[in-house]
Amino acid sequence: MKRIVLATIFLASGIAAPKELPPEGSAPRPFHLAKPDDFVLPNGMKVTIVPYGVVPRIAVRAYVQAGALYEPADQVWISKLTAKLMKEGTATRSSEQLASEVADMGGQLEIDSGSDFMTAGGVVLSDAGPRFVALLADVLENAALPAARIDRLKTDLGRDLAVEKSAPQSLADERFLQVLYPNHAYGRVYPSDSALRGYTIEQVRAFYNGNFAGARTHLYIAGKLDSGLREAVRSSFGNWKAGTASNETPPAGVKARSMQVIDRPGAAQSTLYIGLPVLSPSSPDYIPESVMNALLGGSFASRITSNIREQKGYTYSPISMIGTRGRAAYWVEAADVTTAVTGPSMKEIFYEIDRLRKEAPGSPELRGIQTYMSGLFVLRNTMSADALIAQLHSVDSQGLDRSWLTSYVQKVNEVKPADIQRLAETELVPSKMTIVVVGDTSKIADQIKPYQQAPAQ
């Protein structure tokens, strides 16, 4: 290794002018996290208001404990159907009125169901902030859920379902989560079409009534703040019913080697998902684990991406990430690779995992990743009002103290090479990984066979 480095320098100086080194830049300008104004309404609703930016826009997002996690096992996507129906009007506003009122504020009403939370809100011009808060409260508290609209919305969701399930990445994602979280909402990604068609307005109303309440909601407001927001929140949400906050125990997740193959005849690429449950954000080792992920496959210059993209040209956009579902977490490497090199791609991915488990990374490589993550942290907290809200919500929803944010950069920079190796060794155990391959089995069966069982340890 040392010899190669020397040879390179010699060669470079022998044939051309010595290379110029990049300028270091100046001293860093200080970065201070925005200071949020946090308060709780008597009904238990949490509120966070935080200033951001100079452009007169304001993001308002309510996170309600009404995501897929709270769906009955036989009502997958009932939260999505509820989200759609909530846009169909309130006791006093028609859906057309909702749409045109918010458009006049320079925004759109957005209601989306995620794995844990339903988010409802939008981005509007700053001077419309208090009026938008009042409108959002009306939607959350007084949704009409008109029976006459449910058939059209189920047809729309059925179409969405068919379209989503035609993408190889969706199939891989679904199977991966099914295997990791059996008998749990996190493993139920899609309903069957026939189940979806059978959902009733009574089921939607039961889901809405059971989950939409003050104590199950955290409202975030970020942007160039106009006056009157606090008062608008208090008067609009003050009389909402309290309900009861949920505190779900996260599923452990399955750690066992299995190979899942989904046949897609004629596919030009194989979609690979390789991963397993790992330490969640509440662990003190989560930040070192995140650094490990960025170094291994979670960044452009990472080892796996350098290998299978920049050296081999097997793929365009490989990425590893730590996904979270509530307070559970999993690591996954996802890549769409040319069919003919499905086996070789898996070989290189496991080679890079094994290499990191056996040998701590060099200090310069780690230092580079640490600086990257420190810079990315600033970007993540400043890129937009919504990005700032997402950061605050991710910390709050994990039950972490806000000091997690203020000490993040320091903790990233305290990670040692040995920590990276240790976490790769304990968390990224190949014999416990689930492998999903969506591709043309007639062309890849032989290539993937060697990975069906984990090699002996």
Next chain:
Amino acid sequence: MLKLFLIAVCALCLTTTAISADSFTVPVEYYTLPNGLKVILSPDSTAPTVVTAIYYRIGFRIEPRDRTGFAHLFEHMMFQGSQNLGKMEFIRLVQQNGGVLNGSARFDFTNYFEVLPSNKLETALWAEADRMKGLAITTANLTNQQGVVGNEVKVNVLNQPYGGFPWLWMPQYANTNWYNAHNFYGDLKDIEAAKLDEVQAFFKTYYAPNNAALAVVGDFDPHEAKAMIAKYFGAIPKADVPAMPDLDEPRQDKEKTVTHRDPLAPRPALAFAYHVPPRNTPEYYAMGLLNEMLAQGDDSLLYQELVKKRGYTGDLSASINELGNMFDYYGPMLWTVSLVHDASVSPRDIMNAADGVIERVASQPVDQKLLDRSVTKIRAELYDSMTQLGGFGRANLLACFALFDDDPARINTVETELRKVTPQLLQKTAREYLRPENRTVLIWEAGAPASGAVKSGGQQ
């Protein structure tokens, strides 16, 4: 229909909202270096970050005729090595200084940008200048990126249901001039045939300071930035950039219908596209407002008709410029509306319903309130794009206005131009440009063909 319309009008009457008084002026400092490099500086102290964006006036429209996809393949080669930065070193340099980067080929430009902590502005400027001076790449680098780009086309088009719908296919069907109508992602055969000397020649032809604009947005000192820009870019020589070929599209006088079969798609889809008025004309701004009024958001007229009233689709998407926005292009452009529907609804039914809506704005002047709402919507979008990705959205507009109009300060006058649009001009624009004869309808058939049916990509 009449009843519904009355309710909608009434809802408008009850809305007490005046036009928002919120406003924002973008700081713009603009100058040109002696070698022709256009420079735009726009400070913003929201966060200690800085965007460095360089735009070259070489888009895929004007790539070589026998090398479709070349402008994009070339964009990949700009990350493969320059005089002082070897393969992967550019990417590592940005990443290890705490930043993110990307590059994109578009109709009329190719861009490269970094978002970094603001104290690393000099590092970014040095690196961009280094690769503007020349590439140090090998055949192995090219072979590698041919593999990567081939995989990019596979993951986004060939192995994807609705791959390229409608953004890649519609321009090919709706346009007639080769520059606007070829496969800009590239035929895999053309991508694989590219040679190293072609890459070097392309660089020499288009990658020169007098064919570029550099935008810096974020938390920096303009005096310091100017000195650094002069130091790193000032000595890079000009090049003779070839004159722009004739990009004009002839006036379309007959409706075109094209059928495309997608074996991977589970549901049919439909897109329709109209040639839009030339940039920066009064009709162009009117078209921008028509897009908002007709197809942007839940309140839009087509959404209300096709989604809410008829239930033909769950959502529709529409844009002037499927690969950006109505401001970041130069040549001829399309306004495209697209949606996925069920086999039980025919394309003809959908087009009839859409025509009914368009007739409403073409047959009489619209209500001023509807026009005001459209201005509000477009202004909101402009504001959002100005902060997008730490200021990259702002850099994008500034660089395009500099490159195409030599006037980045336009960023602050766009809204004034939109406000000049009257209900009468809007109606006139709808009549002339939203004619059926000015459009192409793309019928996207789902699933494997029945025996004897149209084959993949077939054209009627």
